Amino acid sequence: MAKRVIISGGGTGGHIFPAIAIANALKKIDPETEILFVGANGRMEMEKVPAAGYKIIGLDIQGFQRGSLLKNVLLPFKLFSSVLKAREIIKDFKPDVAVGVGGYASGPLLYAASQMKIPYLIQEQNSFAGITNKWLGKGASVICVAFAGMDKFFPKDKILITGNPIRKEAVDIENKRFAAAELLSLSPLKKTILVTGGSLGSGTLNKSVLAGMDKIIAADVQLIWQTGKYYYKSVTEQLAGKEHPNIKVLEFLHRMDLAYAACDLVISRAGAGTIAELCAVKKPVILVPSPNVAEDHQTKNALALVEKDAAILVGDNMAELELLDIALLLIENKNKCKELADNIGKMELPDADKIIAEEVLKLAK
Numbered sequence: 001m002a003k004r005v006i007i008s009g010g011g012t013g014g015h016i017f018p019a020i021a022i023a024n025a026l027k028k029i030d031p032e033t034e035i036l037f038v039g040a041n042g043r044m045e046m047e048k049v050p051a052a053g054y055k056i057i058g059l060d061i062q063g064f065q066r067g068s069l070l071k072n073v074l075l076p077f078k079l080f081s082s083v084l085k086a087r088e089i090i091k092d093f094k095p096d097v098a099v100g101v102g103g104y105a106s107g108p109l110l111y112a113a114s115q116m117k118i119p120y121l122i123q124e125q126n127s128f129a130g131i132t133n134k135w136l137g138k139g140a141s142v143i144c145v146a147f148a149g150m151d152k153f154f155p156k157d158k159i160l161i162t163g164n165p166i167r168k169e170a171v172d173i174e175n176k177r178f179a180a181a182e183l184l185s186l187s188p189l190k191k192t193i194l195v196t197g198g199s200l201g202s203g204t205l206n207k208s209v210l211a212g213m214d215k216i217i218a219a220d221v222q223l224i225w226q227t228g229k230y231y232y233k234s235v236t237e238q239l240a241g242k243e244h245p246n247i248k249v250l251e252f253l254h255r256m257d258l259a260y261a262a263c264d265l266v267i268s269r270a271g272a273g274t275i276a277e278l279c280a281v282k283k284p285v286i287l288v289p290s291p292n293v294a295e296d297h298q299t300k301n302a303l304a305l306v307e308k309d310a311a312i313l314v315g316d317n318m319a320e321l322e323l324l325d326i327a328l329l330l331i332e333n334k335n336k337c338k339e340l341a342d343n344i345g346k347m348e349l350p351d352a353d354k355i356i357a358e359e360v361l362k363l364a365k
């Protein structure tokens with residue numbers, strides 16, 4: 001009989017896209033699998049999950065809001081009512097198994113699942129586990145991780161190193177350079193840098209590009225510049241009158257495959273999902289870890305690559321000053337680019353989506 005699976009979590013692309021990759025892999029194994037997503041109202045998953053063809057129900061849940069005591073006053077009530085709603089959802093949908101990928105909705109949903117004796121699997125993308133996942137890890141049947149040493153956070157016997165699941169279509173770049181460049185109105189023959197700040201964009205990367213844009217233009221290098229939704233308006237305002245055909249400014253990249261296919265070098269934040277994709281597309285990368293994440297986990301993500309000569313790291317505080325100089329030197333250094341690309345390719349853990357989907361189905365039996 002077809003299995004019924006609830007997948008919960010979200011907040012940012014780093015949680016949502018692995019969830020979609022797991023859902024796609026479940027459907028590939030058995031197209032009859034019934035999948036329901038549970039997310040947080042008002043967050044990115046409420047738009048991205050239906051766009052990927054899956055049904056989602058939102059909980060009224062938020063994270064702890066730093067700097068606003070008033071907003072946090074309601075948090076315990078929201079948590080309580082989210083657990084009640086999660087219980088209703090489980091009662092109606094009758095899942096055989098639940099999956100949590102982290103982000104606000106995972107907590108109440110997996111807590112309700114554990115109360116209702118539904119087995120659950122956790123997928124942790126980062127080298128550092130957040131409080132909720134650590135707490136939920138105790139009751140999980142399996143915890144799928146992407147980094148070694150995660151037994152600091154989770155019971156050792158439940159951990160499975162699978163790597164991070166990625167959307168196949170996002171990394172399918174074979175023979176697409178010319179078409180991608182054409183679609184982006186760029187030349188396939190000129191050197192091209194992709195700048196991505198992760199699913200939300202990065203203020204530091206945007207500032208660094210603004211600071212060094214003249215050098216990019218002078219070097220006749222092209223730029224695919226993802227600003228992030230929140231920064232797009234301010235970036236385009238600052239660029240007014242200085243637009244250049246070599247520089248493509250985009251709010252969000254809906255086709256990551258085209259961006260990866262068209263570029264020779266990537267400048268990126270060090271989100272775990274982006275890193276997993278970079279291992280699959282095998283592009284040289286300069287990582288600028290965000291300092292604004294729990295326990296500085298992006299630096300740890302980045303160092304795992306740097307230690308293997310698979311990426312170059314530029315600190316957030318140095319980026320505005322030197323990031324584009326380093327990028328322009330690197331893109332001209334064919335040997336170094338090849339070495340970085342070869343080494344990052346060796347770190348790929350392929351089939352994470354399939355391995356996790358198989359674990360999910362095992363639990364559903």
Ligand SMILES: CC(=O)N[C@H]1[C@@H](OP(=O)(O)OP(=O)(O)OC[C@H]2O[C@@H](n3ccc(=O)[nH]c3=O)[C@H](O)[C@@H]2O)O[C@H](CO)[C@@H](O)[C@@H]1O
Pocket residue numbers: 012013014015017125126170196197198199200226251252253254256270271272273274275277290292293297298301
């Ligand atoms: C600020 C923050 O909290 N960042 C966290 C968040 O990152 P963030 O949400 O940025 O996620 P990742 O870097 O892991 O992944 C970004 C995902 O969004 C996609 N994408 C990105 C840009 C774009 O324009 N279009 C697009 O489709 C990428 O292909 C990738 O699949 O989750 C990650 C995984 O838990 C963490 O490691 C990061 O530290």
